[in-house]
Amino acid sequence: MAQEKSMAIPEFLSKAELLKQGAEARVYRAEFLGKPTIVKERFPKRYRHPVLDEKLTHRRTVQEVRSILRCRRAGISAPVVYFVDYTSHCIFLEEIVGSSTVRDHIASTRQSDCSNELAWLAERVGQILAKMHEEDVVHGDLTTSNMLLRHQEDGESELFLIDFGLSYISALPEDKGVDLYVLEKAFLSTHPNTETLFERLLKSYAAASKKSSAVIKKLDEVRLRGRKRSMVG
C-alpha cells in the first residue's frame, strides 16, 4: 500500500476550534472519541530545511509524550494522552475541563488579597517540581501559564503540568537549576513584586527533595551568569 499522508486529521482540525497559535504549534479544542480533547499540532516550519524540520518536530512530539507518561507514572498530574499521529505531528490530549492557569489564578487572587491561599499554591508548585526533577524530567518551559489548577468539589485543588514540548530527561543539577531559573524569570516578570512568594516556592522545593541542594546551588550560579553556560548560540 502506498504510504501517503492521510487527509483525515487536517480535515478534522479544520472544523475544530483554534484556541492558540504559537511559534511551535497550534492548539485546538475538539471532541474526540466522545471526550473533550485538546489537539496540539506541530505544523511544518517553512523557514527550516525540510529534513531538519521533520526531525526536530518528530523529536519534540515524541519527547512531549514521553515526559507526560513519565510524570504520570510518578503521580504528577498531567493530561492523559489519547492518541498520537506521527505523520501530521498531532498529539490528542485530555482537556482539563474547568481549570484555569496558575497565572490567572495568581493575578485574580492577588487582587482580592488572599495571601494565605497563594502561599499554599506556591508550596504546592514547589513540591510538584521537586517530584518532577526527582524523576529527572526537565520541563524546559516552566511558566505559570503552563500549570493548570482545577478546583474539585471537596474544596481541594489539583495542579496539572502541561506543555512538555521542550522537555527532556536529564539527571544534571545544572539542567534542573536552569529549569528553575527560567521559572523564576517568568514568574517575577508576569507577577511583579512576588519575590517572597517565589522564595516560598523554592523553600518547599528544597524541603521536598533529597537532590534539591545541588540544584539550588546551581540555581545561584545560573543567576549570576544567565541560563547559557557555554556562551554559544
Add this chain to the structure above:
Amino acid sequence: MHVTHELELFPDHRVTQMLFKEVKNAAELRQCAVEGKIKGALINPTMLVNPFQVLVAANKAVNLQKIGKMKTRSLYSEIIFNLSPTNNISEAFKRFGSSDGDDSVLVVLVHDKDEPQLLSDITARVSGRQVPAEDVSSLTDHAKIKKLYKITPQEEKCGTLLDAVVCRMASKDIL
C-alpha cells in the same frame, strides 16, 4: 445492547462493540475469526476497563491502516495489538484476544453507516447471552491489568486506571 461510536477523525467509520456472557462456543468463534468468516475482533473482556479503551485501539488501527503503517495483517488483529502495552504481537493476541476456553467475549466491528446485517450475523454465530457493552467494566480483572501495564499505586493517585491504560496504549510505539 451494543454500543456504536462514530470515529470523528474518520467520519465514514463506525465502531460497534457487542458483549456476550456465558459463551459456549469460544473456540469455534475464534476459528471463524481466524478464517475470516467473522469480520471483527474477538477480545477477552477481562482485560478491558471500559469501552473507551477499545475505541482508542480502533481509532489508532484505522489511522494506521489509512497511512499503510499497520504492524499486523488486518484491521482487526491491529485493534487487538493496539490494546497491548508491548510490541510483541503473539503476546498481545494471547492476552487480549479471545481464548478457546473463555466464557465471555467482546466483539468489535468496524463498519460504515449500515450495520444491521453485520450485527445479526454475529448474534447468530455466538451461542451466549448478549449483555450491554458497558457491562464490560464488571468483568475487568484489575489486578491482572495493573500487572500487565505496570501501573504503580502512585499513578492511580493522579487519575483512573482507564487513564493509565490509555496513556500506555497511545505511547507504546515510542518507548
